[in-house]
Amino acid sequence: MPHVITQACCGDASCVYACPVNCIHPTPDEPDFGIAEMLYIDPSTCVDCGACVSACPVGAIVPGHRLPETAARFADVNAGHYGEPATDEARFPVRAEWRLPMAPITKPARLGGAAPGELRVAIVGSGPSAMYAADELLKHREVKVSVFERLSQPFGLARFGVAPDHESTRSVANLFDEIARHPNITIALNTEIGRDITLDELRRTHHAVLWAGGAPTDRPLAIPGVDLEGVQSATSVVGWYNGHPDFAYSAPDLGTERAVVIGNGNVALDVARIFTADPERLATTSIDQTALAALRGSSIREVVVVARRGPEHAAFTLPELIGLADGPAHVWVDPSELVGVDPDAIDDPTVAAKVSLLHEISQREKPTEPFIRLSFGYTPLEVVGDGRATGVKFVKTGTDQESVIDAGLVLTAVGYRGRAVPGLPFDEAKGTVAHVEGRIVEAGEPIAGLYVTGWIKRGPSGFIGTNKTDSGETVKHLLADAEAGVLPHPGSAAVPV
Template sequence: MPHVITQPCCSDASCVYACPVNCIHPTPDEPGFATAEMLYIDPSTCVDCGACITACPVGAISPGHRIPDTQERFTQVNADYYGADPDPEGPRFPVDSLWRKPLAPVDKPRALDGVPDPLQIAIVGSGPSAMYAADELLKHRQVRVTMFERLSEPFGLARFGVAPDHPATRSVVDLFNVIAQDPYLQILLNTEVGRDVTLEQLRQEYHAVLWAGGAPTDRPLEITGVDLPGVQSATTVVGWYNGHPDFVDAVPLLDTERAVVIGNGNVALDVARILTADPDRLATTNIDAAALAHLRGSSIREIVVVGRRGAEHGAFTLPELIGLADGPAHVWVDPADLVDAPETEKTTLLREISQRPKPAEPYLRLAFGLTPERILGEERATGVRFQRTGTQETVELQAGAVFTAIGYRGRPVPGLPFDDARGTIANVAGRITADQQPIPGLYVTGWVKRGPNGFIGTNKTDSAEAVRGLLADAEAGLLARAGV
């Protein structure tokens, strides 16, 4: 029986490179890769060799006959990817053309021509994009990498941004630990650029600086009442229950029977799922101990996760919705919210959820078609007033806690040009630019390069692009250190 990719898929494409028969798509050189919610194994060409299982850093691939019940839907998800006539501009590819496609290109390590030996590279940050970049750089024997991390623990989002009840996704840290053991990689913890060392000092001491600082701030929700007590961003809650040192004091108010999450991406679902989870089940994870103790005293009976658009446009991914529907979470959808929703993979599953009996409390409810108008309350949040999207009708939800989850945003870096409209460091293919001209020796990768989209593994191809540019510039003689 063919192998199947399941929910933890991080899209880093390691499985694509490992597959000897090219049965995993989309590959990084295919147009759908950048927007795909996961990768898919073609059941008609998979030869069950197991190479992809070994390559996967998050344990997302299983033989079809060993899939757990909670992941069984992914057998059909993988098959469906290849079953329809595709849009040639979209992510799907016709089965009868797959054999003609070459295997995904692999950049083989090679000696670099005409570069300093050693070639000294500074990487700012130690999250997924930084670790993937270091891995690419260290394939070349002349390269030495020094990584600067302001926190006392490395690996950024992989350590502090993944929900504790998603241990498979967190297992990518094992890969990063292997990369970190490279003798030519030095990680300096508790070292902040701008406080302990300046960007200019790095430019003096290293041939190139690769900025991988992520997108650490939230997109603001600009409506009345967002400054009231009881309102906070979902990302601060994620940091709080993961023990991030910046969010030790971001303790959410849970002394209310209903909470509202504005936004319905994967982070919104994570927060709602954790805040309604059985604390005894969370105790088996690596959730922060103080957060777990606080959750045990929660009064929340319902969390409403609200999206501005219709159900067919839910920002959550299909794999995340499947995990929610088939896992231990208590989830429900009001059938009235789906009356006019067209048939899609997401709405089909949402309709199935809506036909289930209303779950035991505490539970999370998915709601759609509501645009936030203002947070209600005077001394503390007491609810949210919404406008039914596209109409003049208003809807009020009473709630003593409100969490905003409408996306991340990059933060300006002193000394680097910033694209304020996109919330990214100005760049072309990872080369930092001023007035659209590359600045020799300065590069960027990750969310602060491309914007806050994609998954942990998306950073692998993103970082590879930046590294290719860096090494090309090194071979062109453009990376002489400023102090030399």
């Protein structure tokens, strides 16, 4: 039976390069790569060699005959991506330009041109984008990488964002640990650039500085009542249950029977799942122990995840919905909210599969255990309450029918936005550092020796693995600039840490 990619896929494309028969798509060279919710194995061309399994950093690939029941739907999800074509050529149009070098062996590379004998690169941040950039840079023996991280533990949101019950995804930290063991990299923890060391100091002591500081602020929800007690961002809750030091005092009030989450991306689902999970199961994960103790005493029976638009526009991904539907969580959708939304009338196979699964969930008995209700088509008007939140007033989108969902806890999960970095040009419209393909620019001109990658480069989108291709682009330009001799010549003094 062919191999199957499952929920934990974070899109780093390592399997694409390992596969000897090019049956994993979209590849980074194909147009859908940046928007795909995961990668898919074509079951009719997979030769079951298993090479992709060892290439995957998060254990997302399973031989078909060993698929656990909770992941059984992923066989259809993989096959469904390739459709039911009339001919082999139509089903899998292999084009010469799509053929990648198979399982390339990376030989230690040498920098040419006018590159300095030793190229010192500082990376700010140690999240996925930083670690993938370091990995790419370290393929060149002349490069010495110094990583600076403000927190006491490395790897950014791979450690402090990914939900504790997503253990496969969190295992990407093993890959980053391996990168961190390279002899030409150092990681200075508890070191914030802009507080402990200035950006200018870094520039004076390195040929290039690569900013990989992430996109740290929540998008605000501009409705009355968001300042009431009992309203907070889903991010602060994620930080709290993952032990992020910035959110140690963000404990949500769990002494209420119902919580409302406004927004329905994957982060909203993460929080809803953790709030309704059996604490005994969470106890086997890396969840913060203080958060676990609070969850053991929680009164929450229902988490309503509310989206402004209909189910065909759901922001959560299909793999996450499958994980919710077939995993230990209890989930329910009111069938009346799906009336008129026909999966067969939807062209996009991923969206059609999501809607179809939502219909299936809506036919289940309404759970009696703590559960998640996915709700669609309600626009929030205001958080109601007197000093403390007691509910959220919504209007049915596109109508004037108002209703209130009673809730003692309201979480906003409407996305992230990058914060301006002192000393770097900022693109206010995009909420990113201003750049062209990773070269930081001012008035359209590159600033010699300054680069950017990750969420603060492209905005808060994509998965952990998306940062690999993103960082690859930035590093390519950095190395080209080194070879062209256009990087500044720093002094030789090491930066004090």
